[in-house]
Amino acid sequence: MKKIGFLSFGHWSEQQGSAVRSASDVLLQSIELAEAAEELGADGAYFRVHHFARQLASPFPLLAAIGARTKRIEIGTGVIDMRYENPHYMFEDAGAADLISGGRLQLGISRGSPEQVIDGWRHFGYAPAEGETDQDMAREHAMTFLGLLDGKGFAKPNPRPMFPNPPGLLRLEPFSKGLRERIWWGAASDATAEWAGMLGVHLQSSTLKKDEGGGPLGAQQAKQIRKFRAAWKEAGHEGTPRASVSRSIFPLMNDTDRMYFGSGRPEQDQIGEIDNMRAVFGRSYVGEPDQLIQMLREDEGIAEADTLLLTVPNTLGVDYNAHVIESILKHVAPALGWR
Known part of the structure; x- marks a missing residue:
């Protein structure tokens, strides 16, 4: 059994054929798609976070709105770039949402990916300390955020407060008990996955992965997930470590599906360069349900993960993406033992 959710990059565009033409469109349609996914029986609604781009950026108003309109589905990010974040303000926003x-938030955080502008986090008022990198800064922000989620008081109260205080040092509010156990780290390398396991956060294996030893993306992710779980166990953390992978999967059920995705071109993993790192990018899975079932059986990364996030082409609109999710849940997942 697997948890199956969707992952939206939250694009909007005024180009011909786009059903998502503005920031308002993408926000409102993201809420509608989460509602539709919950009704269909999906387990999660996850969103990418990118700054300086025509994509979803500040996640917490959206997550709170979805939380108010749904009852069961997990709500998450994949991922929040911690280089841009004030951990204290983020704590308050995350606790409220x-x-x-x-208590359904599943927050994916990380160092982030290449952005639209050079050193965009500097425009947010952040810069690495001397001798440190932006990756170091992201991890420092993350460690501060995780520390705050423990809920311990740290601030000395004013002796003449406007309102009465509880005794002792004060913590930030609102505090949401249990959120610390629902934080994930987006990892593109084996070493980062092991670090996440030692830290006691769950693993979101990146949509692209550092090429470590060659081989298909799925095989490399399976190895990464096993290392993550071993590190979690070695650190002595309680609970069950979760690990997710994301995939583009499109069953060809009708003429519209074939028009969008039925090109007949064979899809293979691709090798590319990103952030001076040789990386492997996952293929798209396209075919009739029986074909997809056979192809997906061979994906070791999906087999190893407990959570599968379906990357959706959100600019095609809510109805079409709900159709894609429903097709996978009904015609593909049961045959693979995911449902």
């Missing part, structure tokens, strides 16, 4: 949703 989690309480509104009844």
Whole structure:
């Protein structure tokens, strides 16, 4: 059994054929798609976060709105770039959104990916300390955020406060108990996955992965997930470590599906360069349901993960993406033992 959700990059465009033409469109349609996915029986609604781009950026208003409109589905990010974040303000936003949703947030955080502008985090008022990198800064922000989620008081109260205080040092509010156990780290390398396991956060294996030893993306992710779980166990953490992978999967059920995705071109993993790193990019899976079932059986990364995030072409609109999700849940997942 697997948890199956969707991952939206939240694009909007005024180009011909786009059903998502503005920031308003993408926000409102993201809420509608989460509602539709929950009704179809999907397990999660996840969103990418990118700054300086015509994509979803500040996640917490969206997550709170989805939390208020749904009852069961997990709500998450994949991922929040911690180079841009004030951990204290993020704690308050995350706590509020989690309480509104009844404790359903699954927050993916990470160092982030290449952005639209050079050193965009500097425009947010952040810069690495001397001798440190932006990756170091992201991890420092993350460690501060995780520390705050423990809920311990740290701030000395004013002796003449405007409102009465509880005794002792004060913590930030609102505090959402249990959110610390629902933080994920997006990892593109084996070493980062092991670090996440030692830290006691769940693993989101990146949509692209550092090429470590060659081989298909799925095989490399399976190895990465096993290393993550071993590190979690070695660190002595309680609970069950979760690991997700994301895939583009499109069953060809009708003429519209064939028009969009039925090109007949063979899809293979691709090798590319990103951030001076040789990386392997996952293929798209396209075919009739029986064909997809056979292809997906061979994906070791999906087999190893407990959570599968379906990357959706959100600019095609809510109805079409709900159709794609429903097709996978009904015609592909059961034959693979995912449902």
